[in-house]
Amino acid sequence: MTDDALDQMAILAGALPFLKRYDDQIVVVKYGGHAMGEEETALRFGRDIALLEQVGVNPVVVHGGGPQINAMLKRLGVKSSFVQGLRVTDEEMLDVVEMVLAGPVNKQVASAITRAGAIAVGISGKDGGLIQARKLTRTYRDPDSHIERVLDLGFVGEPERVDPRVLQLLIGADIVPVVAPVGVGADGQTYNINADTVAGAIAGALGAERLLMLTDVRGVLGPDGQLIPEMTVAEVKAGIEAGWISAGMIPKVETCIYAVERGVKGAVIVDGRVPHAVLLELFTGTGAGTLIRA
Numbered sequence: 001m002t003d004d005a006l007d008q009m010a011i012l013a014g015a016l017p018f019l020k021r022y023d024d025q026i027v028v029v030k031y032g033g034h035a036m037g038e039e040e041t042a043l044r045f046g047r048d049i050a051l052l053e054q055v056g057v058n059p060v061v062v063h064g065g066g067p068q069i070n071a072m073l074k075r076l077g078v079k080s081s082f083v084q085g086l087r088v089t090d091e092e093m094l095d096v097v098e099m100v101l102a103g104p105v106n107k108q109v110a111s112a113i114t115r116a117g118a119i120a121v122g123i124s125g126k127d128g129g130l131i132q133a134r135k136l137t138r139t140y141r142d143p144d145s146h147i148e149r150v151l152d153l154g155f156v157g158e159p160e161r162v163d164p165r166v167l168q169l170l171i172g173a174d175i176v177p178v179v180a181p182v183g184v185g186a187d188g189q190t191y192n193i194n195a196d197t198v199a200g201a202i203a204g205a206l207g208a209e210r211l212l213m214l215t216d217v218r219g220v221l222g223p224d225g226q227l228i229p230e231m232t233v234a235e236v237k238a239g240i241e242a243g244w245i246s247a248g249m250i251p252k253v254e255t256c257i258y259a260v261e262r263g264v265k266g267a268v269i270v271d272g273r274v275p276h277a278v279l280l281e282l283f284t285g286t287g288a289g290t291l292i293r294a
C-alpha cells in the first residue's frame with residue numbers, strides 16, 4: 001500500500017459519523033488552477049475524489065485553470081489583462097480559454113479521477129445545456145468624475161440558468177462529472193465564466209450538501225493574519241466592507257454566500273495544497289479551512 005493510500009485510510013478510520021452524514025449527498029468541489037500544481041498534486045486530488053465516490057458521496061468537480069491559460073498565452077505570445085479579478089476576453093482570447101479549459105485541463109482532471117478507480121466524465125458548461133450564460137454586465141464608479149460607467153470585459157459571462165439534468169444523469173450512473181467553466185448564450189455565443197461563479201451556480205442548482213473551494217491559501221485570514229475557521233454571511237460582508245477581505249478572495253466568499261443563500265448547507269474555502277484537503281474537510285471534526293454558513 002502506498003503512503004498516500006495509508007494516509008487516506010487513517011483519515012477514514014475516524015470518519016464513520018461523517019460518512020453517514022454525506023451518504024448519497026452531493027458535494028461540489030471547485031478545484032482552482034493554483035491548487036492544481038504539479039502532476040502528482042492532480043493525481044492525489046483524483047485519488048481523494050475517487051475515494052469520495054467509492055464511500056457513497058456524490059462528488060461533482062468544477063475546475064479553474066487561470067495559470068494554465070496564462071502558460072498557453074505565453075507560448076502563443078498573446079497578452080492578457082484582468083479587471084476586478086476577471087480576464088478581459090476578446091474573440092482570440094476566448095478561443096484560447098475554451099481550448100485550454102475544455103481541453104487538456106478538463107481531461108487531466110477527469111483522467112486523474114478515473115486512474116484512481118472511479119469513472120469521471122469531463123464536460124464543459126456548453127454540454128447538455130448545462131450553463132446558459134449571458135454577457136456579464138458590471139459597473140464601476142470613475143474615480144475622477146464619480147460617474148457610474150459600464151465595464152466591458154468582452155465575452156466574459158455569468159450563468160443565467162443552470163440545467164442540472166446532465167449532471168443528475170451522470171451522478172445517477174455513479175459517474176463523477178468534471179465541469180469546465182465555459183457557458184453558452186441563448187444565441188449560441190460562448191462565454192468565459194469565472195470558475196468560482198460556476199461552482200456556486202452548480203452547487204445551488206443541485207442543492208448540494210457542501211461546496212468546497214480549493215485554493216492556494218489556508219482559508220479566509222482575519223486582519224491579524226490568523227485563519228478564521230467559521231464565518232456567518234453577515235461577518236463576511238463586514239470583512240469585505242472593512243477591506244480585509246479583498247482581491248481574489250472576494251469572488252470566492254461571494255460565491256459561498258450565493259450558495260448558502262440558495263440552500264447549500266455549508267460552503268468552505270480550503271487550502272488545496274494540503275494533502276487530502278478534501279477528505280480532511282469532510283471527514284474530520286475540525287475541518288481544514290473557513291466554513292461559511294447562512
Ligand SMILES: Nc1ncnc2c1ncn2[C@@H]1O[C@H](COP(=O)(O)OP(=O)(O)O)[C@@H](O)[C@H]1O
Nearest residue numbers: 032034215216217219220221244245246248249
Ligand atoms: N482575508 C483574506 N484571506 C485570505 N486571502 C485573501 C484575503 N483577502 C485577499 N486575499 C487574497 O485572495 C487570494 C485567493 O484568491 P485567488 O488567487 O483568486 O485564488 P484561485 O486562483 O484559487 O481562484 C489569496 O492568495 C490572497 O492574496
Ligand SMILES: CC(=O)N[C@@H](CCC(=O)OP(=O)(O)O)C(=O)O
Nearest residue numbers: 033064065066086087193194195
Ligand atoms: C472570466 C474569467 O476570469 N475566467 C477565468 C476562468 C478560469 C478560472 O476561473 O480559473 P481559476 O479558478 O484557476 O482562477 C479565466 O479566464 O482565467
